[in-house]
Amino acid sequence: MNGPFKFMKRGYRLLVDRHYKKNDLIHNRYKIESFIGIGSYGMTYLCRDSKEDNLCVLKQMTKSKRRQEISRVYQKETDILGKLHHPRIPSLLEKFTIDKHDFYTMELIDGENLEEILFYEKGKFxxxxxxxxxxxxxxxxxxxHSKEVVHGDIRIPNVIMKDSALYLIDFGLAEELGNCSRNDKVALLREDYYDLGDFLLFLLYSTYHSSIKRGRSWMEELEIxxxxxxxxxxxxxIEQPYSDTAEVMEDVVQVLNYL
Structure with missing residues (x-):
């Protein structure tokens, strides 16, 4: 039963969420250059903005999920991007609706993500x-965090390197902290701190080489x-968790001063 149901669900989604093709013009402004991919709540395209004559990213929310759920996710994503104005975060450009499809466009960060650099180009740091x-x-x-937002997905595929500078993208799992209880807020912030730790480990392992079989912890393997x-x-x-990014920054500066 599960197999046929999944097939029918996939077929329904492909029918309802038919994606646009190369050279299609959206909103009399955005010309499709290529289809980037599909996620749980939307499809993403690389577009040329005919008004500004530059490339941007367009996200088309799906119709195959419940309208109420899609509207909530769309509002959350665009609200969060709209309140963030930082040179290392893609800017929200425009939001609009066509035939009950919700769209938004954002700045393209044209660089390489850290996953490609570390695993395909074998970058070492x-x-x-x-x-x-x-x-x-x-x-x-x-x-x-100063804008009462947590990213929720700080991973190497979501960190872009462009001209030797880092950019953070993909706010699809971001959450606003304003209406959270104190305990929920602490938990969400700690998820970002944990992701930061995981990110740092990926970087540090870029120069790790050993003939010893796996099974040891990073504390045994890394000479840091x-x-x-x-x-x-x-x-x-593992030890007392951080309570804010100021504490994290203080420790980073300290260790850089020792190296």
């Missing part, structure tokens, strides 16, 4: 460079400064 890059990401996260280890332990909740 020493400890100092890792911490300098990490510091950039903490600065962006600090700004987001004790202050870097302390930073990671707090980010990952």
């Amino acid at each position: 020493n400890e100092t460079k890792c911490l300098e890059m990490f510091k950039e990401l903490v600065e962006i996260t600090s700004y987001i 400064h004790p202050k870097t280890s302390h930073l990671l332990k707090r980010l990952l909740g």
Whole structure:
């Protein structure tokens, strides 16, 4: 029963959520260059903005899910992007509706994500460079948190390097903290801190080589400064978790001063 149901559901979604083709013009402004991909709540395209004559990203929300659910996600995503104005975060450009399809466009960050750099190009970063890059990401996260928002998905595929600078993208899982209880707020913030720790580990492992079989923890495998280890332990909740990004930044600066 489950197999046929999934097939019917997929067929319904493909019918209802038919994506636009190359050269289609949306909203008399956005010409489709290519189809980027599909997520749980929307399809994403690379477009040329005929008004500004530059490339941008267009997101088309799906119709195959309940309208109320889609409207909630759409409002949340556009509200969050609309309140964030930072040079390392893509800007919201426009939101509009066509034939009951909700759309929004945002700035294109034309660079490489860290996943490609680390795993396909085999990029390597020493400890100092890792911490300098990490510091950039903490600065962006600090700004987001100052706007009472958590990103919720700080992962290497969502960090773009452009002209040696880092950018944070994809706010689809972001949440506003304004209406959260204190406990929920602390939990959501700690998720961002944990993700930051995981991100730093990916960078540090870029230069790790060993013939020893897997099964050891990063604390056994990585040869890093004790202050870097302390930073990671707090980010990952092994030791007293951080309460705000100012504490994280203080520790990052300290360890950079020692290296």
